[in-house]
Amino acid sequence: xxxxxxxxxxxxxxxxxxxxxxxxxxxxxxxxxxxxxxxxxxxxxxxxxxxxxxxxxxxxxxxxxxxxxxxxxxxxxxxxxxxxxxxxxxxxxxxxxxxxxxxxxxxxxxxxxxxxxxxxxxxxxxxxxxxxxxxxxxxxxx
Amino acid sequence: xxxxxxxxxxxxxxxxxxxxxxxxxxxxxxxxxxxxxxxxxxxxxxxxxxxxxxxxxxxxxxxxxxxxxxxxxxxxxxxxxxxxxxxxxxxxxxxxxxxxxxxxxxxxxxxxxxxxxxxxxxxxxxxxxxxxxxxxxxxxxxxxxxxxxxxxxxxxxxxxxxxxxxxxxxxxxxxxxxxxxxxxxxxxxxxxxxxxxxxxxxxxxxxxxxxxxxxxxxxxxxxxxxxxxxxxxxxxxxxxx
Numbered sequence: 001x002x003x004x005x006x007x008x009x010x011x012x013x014x015x016x017x018x019x020x021x022x023x024x025x026x027x028x029x030x031x032x033x034x035x036x037x038x039x040x041x042x043x044x045x046x047x048x049x050x051x052x053x054x055x056x057x058x059x060x061x062x063x064x065x066x067x068x069x070x071x072x073x074x075x076x077x078x079x080x081x082x083x084x085x086x087x088x089x090x091x092x093x094x095x096x097x098x099x100x101x102x103x104x105x106x107x108x109x110x111x112x113x114x115x116x117x118x119x120x121x122x123x124x125x126x127x128x129x130x131x132x133x134x135x136x137x138x139x140x141x142x
Numbered sequence: 143x144x145x146x147x148x149x150x151x152x153x154x155x156x157x158x159x160x161x162x163x164x165x166x167x168x169x170x171x172x173x174x175x176x177x178x179x180x181x182x183x184x185x186x187x188x189x190x191x192x193x194x195x196x197x198x199x200x201x202x203x204x205x206x207x208x209x210x211x212x213x214x215x216x217x218x219x220x221x222x223x224x225x226x227x228x229x230x231x232x233x234x235x236x237x238x239x240x241x242x243x244x245x246x247x248x249x250x251x252x253x254x255x256x257x258x259x260x261x262x263x264x265x266x267x268x269x270x271x272x273x274x275x276x277x278x279x280x281x282x283x284x285x286x287x288x289x290x291x292x293x294x295x296x297x298x299x300x301x302x303x304x305x306x307x308x309x310x311x312x313x314x315x316x317x318x319x320x321x322x323x324x325x326x327x328x329x330x331x332x333x334x335x336x337x338x339x340x341x342x343x344x345x346x347x348x349x350x351x352x353x354x355x356x357x358x359x360x361x362x363x364x365x366x367x368x369x370x371x372x373x374x375x376x377x378x379x380x381x382x383x
Contacts, residue, residue: 125215
């Protein structure tokens with residue numbers, strides 16, 4: 001069971017991932033990307049919002065294929081433990097993504113509001129116009 | 143000189159007709175528009191029966207969006223002046239007429255009806271705020287005065303009169319969820335003349351205030367953020383259409 005726990009040894013900068021873990025990560029990444037493709041195919045996800053997810057899937061795949069990459073990232077961050085580096089990177093990415101969604105949501109909510117206002121104004125204008133022309137009953141008499 | 147009086151209303155079927163009747167009595171020259179903010183009751187029908195033009199938003203968008211709809215209508219239909227008041231009967235129409243006089247006389251671009259009078263002038267049927275509202279009021283009063291360097295007593299008043307400059311500004315730049323306070327800050331920052339006039343306000347006829355203590359706290363917190371951000375917003379030029 002010890003082999004299943006790929007913990008970095010203290011002071012050892014290299015990454016220890018068992019082939020089991022790497023295969024599992026690769027499979028998850030591939031399944032994930034297939035899911036994205038399926039969602040696009042069923043029109044449940046628009047292409048422009050799928051790019052970021054594909055990048056995430058590819059990143060996962062790259063991490064599984066070349067475990068050394070993670071060590072490089074950890075080194076660049078000045079973090080000894082590669083697990084901490086991994087979680088920090090993922091956390092930051094998710095944070096950025098969530099913020100991105102809030103921005104999109106704000107824009108869309110502003111657009112929806114304006115749409116609702118335009119529709120309301122249209123109807124009000126029609127009503128005001130028909131009132132100016134003497135209203136509905138008057139027109140029927142003509 | 144054409145004038146529009148608009149009334150934002152959300153589920154105010156009980157009081158909207160009497161408010162419209164009051165407006166028509168005291169401001170017979172004005173057209174009346176009710177902005178129905180996605181009401182699920184008979185508000186729109188009652189308003190139509192009472193002779194107002196009704197702009198119905200398909201779903202509830204909040205007071206800010208409803209008010210903006212009114213300003214948009216006034217701007218696009220070429221009204222020279224507009225005023226708005228609440229649909230719950232708190233705002234006496236004769237006081238709204240006084241506000242309109244101020245903008246017609248060109249003494250200000252935007253006139254706010256303040257429910258707070260000088261002490262000693264209070265009457266028995268005057269508006270009496272609850273404790274949480276009093277706290278919120280003083281916080282906003284302080285913050286807005288700090289932000290605009292102009293003294294305001296009633297920062298959340300929904301009784302206002304405005305000219306076309308204000309219509310142009312508010313129909314484009316109006317926060318959907320923080321209408322009253324941010325709009326004052328915005329107007330002052332854009333160099334518009336904002337004036338406050340003390341008015342008489344009444345207890346509401348129907349409905350109840352949405353403010354509970356917790357909501358008040360959240361409202362105040364959100365308001366502070368809005369004001370802070372507003373201070374760093376660029377002054378937009380050319381809002382005139």
